[in-house]
Amino acid sequence: MLRYAVRRILQMIPVFIGVTIILFVLRAPGVLPGDPVRMITGERAIPESLREQIIEKHALDQPLHMQYVIYVRNLLQGDLGESYQRGRPVVDIFAEKFPNTLRLAVAAIIVEIVLGLTAGIVSAIRQYSFLDVLLTLSTSVLVSVPVFWLGMLFQIFFGIRLKEWTNDAFYLPISQMSSAQFPDWVHLILPAITLASVSTAYVARIMRSQMLEAMGQDYIRTAEAKGLKRRTVVYRHALKNAMIPVVTFVGIDFGVMMSGAILTETVFSWPGVGREIFLAVGQRDWPIVMGGVIIIVVIIMIINLIVDLSYALLDPRIRYGGGAE
Amino acid sequence: MTLRDPGNVTAPSRTLWGDAWRRLRKNKFAIAGLVWIVFIVAMTLSADLWVPATFGDPLAINTAPGASLAPPSLEHPFGTDKLGRDVFSRVVYGARVSLTVGVLAVSISLAIGLLLGSLSGYYGKFIDTIVMRSADVFFAFPYILFAIALIAVLGPSYRNVFIAIGILGWPSIARVFRSSILSVKENEYVDAARAMGASDLRIMVRHIMPNAIAPIIVYGTMSVGGAIITEAALSFLGMGVQPPTPSWGLMLSDAKSLMFAAPWLTIWPGFAILTTVLSFVLMGDGLRDALDVKMKD
Numbered sequence A: 001m002l003r004y005a006v007r008r009i010l011q012m013i014p015v016f017i018g019v020t021i022i023l024f025v026l027r028a029p030g031v032l033p034g035d036p037v038r039m040i041t042g043e044r045a046i047p048e049s050l051r052e053q054i055i056e057k058h059a060l061d062q063p064l065h066m067q068y069v070i071y072v073r074n075l076l077q078g079d080l081g082e083s084y085q086r087g088r089p090v091v092d093i094f095a096e097k098f099p100n101t102l103r104l105a106v107a108a109i110i111v112e113i114v115l116g117l118t119a120g121i122v123s124a125i126r127q128y129s130f131l132d133v134l135l136t137l138s139t140s141v142l143v144s145v146p147v148f149w150l151g152m153l154f155q156i157f158f159g160i161r162l163k164e165w166t167n168d169a170f171y172l173p174i175s176q177m178s179s180a181q182f183p184d185w186v187h188l189i190l191p192a193i194t195l196a197s198v199s200t201a202y203v204a205r206i207m208r209s210q211m212l213e214a215m216g217q218d219y220i221r222t223a224e225a226k227g228l229k230r231r232t233v234v235y236r237h238a239l240k241n242a243m244i245p246v247v248t249f250v251g252i253d254f255g256v257m258m259s260g261a262i263l264t265e266t267v268f269s270w271p272g273v274g275r276e277i278f279l280a281v282g283q284r285d286w287p288i289v290m291g292g293v294i295i296i297v298v299i300i301m302i303i304n305l306i307v308d309l310s311y312a313l314l315d316p317r318i319r320y321g322g323g324a325e
Numbered sequence B: 001m002t003l004r005d006p007g008n009v010t011a012p013s014r015t016l017w018g019d020a021w022r023r024l025r026k027n028k029f030a031i032a033g034l035v036w037i038v039f040i041v042a043m044t045l046s047a048d049l050w051v052p053a054t055f056g057d058p059l060a061i062n063t064a065p066g067a068s069l070a071p072p073s074l075e076h077p078f079g080t081d082k083l084g085r086d087v088f089s090r091v092v093y094g095a096r097v098s099l100t101v102g103v104l105a106v107s108i109s110l111a112i113g114l115l116l117g118s119l120s121g122y123y124g125k126f127i128d129t130i131v132m133r134s135a136d137v138f139f140a141f142p143y144i145l146f147a148i149a150l151i152a153v154l155g156p157s158y159r160n161v162f163i164a165i166g167i168l169g170w171p172s173i174a175r176v177f178r179s180s181i182l183s184v185k186e187n188e189y190v191d192a193a194r195a196m197g198a199s200d201l202r203i204m205v206r207h208i209m210p211n212a213i214a215p216i217i218v219y220g221t222m223s224v225g226g227a228i229i230t231e232a233a234l235s236f237l238g239m240g241v242q243p244p245t246p247s248w249g250l251m252l253s254d255a256k257s258l259m260f261a262a263p264w265l266t267i268w269p270g271f272a273i274l275t276t277v278l279s280f281v282l283m284g285d286g287l288r289d290a291l292d293v294k295m296k297d
Helices: A002-027 A036-041 A048-057 A064-076 A090-125 A130-144 A147-165 A186-215 A218-225 A230-258 A262-267 A273-282 A286-314 A316-320 B016-026 B028-045 B047-055 B087-123 B125-140 B143-154 B158-185 B188-195 B200-212 B214-236 B248-258 B264-291
Strands: none
Touching: A002 A064, A002 A286, A002 B125, A002 B143, A090 A130, A090 A186, A090 A230, A090 A262, A090 A273, A090 A286, A130 A186, A130 B264, A147 A186, A147 A262, A147 B248, A147 B264, A186 A230, A186 A262, A218 A230, A230 A286, A262 A273, A262 B143, A262 B214, A273 A286, A273 B143, A286 B125, A286 B143, B016 B028, B016 B264, B028 B047, B028 B087, B028 B264, B047 B087, B087 B125, B087 B158, B087 B200, B087 B214, B087 B248, B087 B264, B125 B158, B143 B158, B143 B214, B158 B200, B158 B214, B188 B200, B200 B214, B214 B248, B214 B264, B248 B264
16 A cells, blocks of 8 residues: 555656646746746836846746746745735735635535436436436536536526516525625535536436446346345445446546636636636736646645545555556 | 348448448437537528628627617517627627637647557557656646636637647547557557558558547547637636637626626527537537447546
8 A cells, every 4th residue: 555655646746847847838937938027027017126036036047947946946835926916925815715615615516426426326227218318418418518607597597587586585695795694505505506517417427337337247136136125236236336436536526626616716706716816817917827727736636646545545456456547 | 931131131331430320320419419510500601691781790889879788689689788789690600719719629639639649559668658647747737727827828819729728638639549549559450461561650540540540539529519618718717719709708708797687698608609519519429329439438
C-alpha cells in the first residue's frame, strides 16, 4: 500500500510541473508578444515606480528559465500575487470565497448521488422497459443542456412564474441576496440542482451499465441458485460491486465542483470561487484568473489522489494491478 | 416445404459501412438527431435568402418606439431584444457561429489528436510517454477554466474561441485513438504487411487507421456537440464571440438581466443549443451502436 501511495504521489510531480509550465507560458511576461508588465497589470496606466517594482518582483529582466524558477518558488510559498483591482493577495480573496463554494458542492453531490443512483438502478433492473428508455433519453438531454440556461429557466419558473401562479404562496429564492425570510439551505436548492444536473446524468449512465454488467456475473447466478431473494441479490451482491466506478466518478466530480462551478455560480450570483473568477475576467484582473486556475488544479489533484488512495485501500486489485492504465 | 427463403441465402455482400448505416437507420433517436442537424444546416445556409426579408436583419438596431423587447408575435415569432433586433433571425444566424465553431474546433482537435495518438500508439516507448504525460497535464485542468485562461491570453474573439476549444480537445482524441491503435496493431494482417516489407507509413495509413477509426468517428461526433456547448458557455461569460455577432451563448448573456421581463430572450437561444447538442449526442450514441464501438460511458 505504501509503495502504491508513494508511486501515486510521485506521478503527480511531472503533472504539476507541466501545469506550472503551461500557466507560466500563458501568464508569463515576455513569452508572448506584447508588453510583459501590461500582461500583469492589465490596461490600467501605472506609475513608473510600480512598473519597476513589478519588473523586479517577477524578475522580468532575468532570463526566461530564471523567471520560471521564481514563479514556481512564489507558487510553492503560497504567493499567487495580488489583485490589481482590489490590491489584496489572491490567496486571501479565494480563502474568503471558498466556504460558499464548498457548501454548494456538498449540496450538489447529495443531489447527484440520490437522483443519479436511483435512476441508474431503476433503469438497470427494468432494462428495456419504457421507464428505462425514458430515463436513458433524459440523461442524453441532461448532458446536452447548457447549465447556465437551465439555471435561468429554474429562476424564471420557480422564482417568478410559480410565485405569480400561487399568489406568493410558494416559490423558491433565486439568489442569495433576494429574500431573507428563507432558511439558509433553501437558497441552495436551485443552484445545487443546476450544478448537479450534468453529473447526475453521468452517474445514472455509469450506474446503469455497471449494474447490468454486475448482474451478468457468475456470483449473481450463484446467489440466485442458492435461493436468495431477488432483492437481496440485487442490493447486497450486484449493487456493492457496481458501486466502485460510480464512487470514483463522484469523488473526482466533487473536486471539479469544489473548484468553482463558474457557470452555475455566475447565473445564481453565488458568491463563490467560480463567480470570483468570472468577475475577474470581466475586469481583466489576470492575477485572480491565473491564481484561481492554479489553486483549482491543485485542489483537484489532491482530491483525485485521495480518491485513488482510498480505493487502493478498499480494493486490493488496484494496489497490485500495477499502473493505473 | 422449404426451410429458408432462397432470397435470404444470396444476401448481397455488404461493406462495414453499409452494415453500419443499415443499423444506424433503425435507431430512431439517431435519425431524429441527423434530421434536426440537416434541418438546422439547411435553415442557416439558406438564411440570406429569406430571413432578413421576412423577419429583419439580425444586426439591424431598431430604435422605433415599441420595437424593443416586443413579445413573440406573427411578425417576430421569437420576439425582439433590447435593441429591437429580431430574435428568430438572430437564432438562425447564431447557428452559423455554433456549427462553424463546433466543426472547426473538432477539426483542430482531430488534426492534433490523430497525429499524436497514432505516433503514441504505433511507436510506443518514449514518444508514448511524452504524449500521454502531456495529455495528463491537460486533463489536470478543469476544462472551462483552461479555455478561459487560454482566451485571456489570446484575446476573446470568434477565431480564438475555436482555436482554444480545438487545442483543449486533442488529449481525449489522442487517448481514444491510441488505445484503438494498440488493439488493432496486434492483428495478424499488420504482421503480414510488415513481413511483405511495407513501410511504417503505409502500414499506418492503409492497414491500421481504417480499422482503428470507428471510435474516433463516434467520439468526434459527440465532440462537435461538446464544442458547441463550450462556445456557448464561453460567450455567455464574455470570453467568446463578441457582440454584435449573433451567438447563442452571447444572446443568453444579454438575456440574463432581462430574464424576468422578457423570458423569450432566454428560452429560444437555449432551446437551440439544447436541441443541436442533443442531436450530436444522439447521433454519437447511434454511431457507437451501429459501428459496435466499445467505449466507457
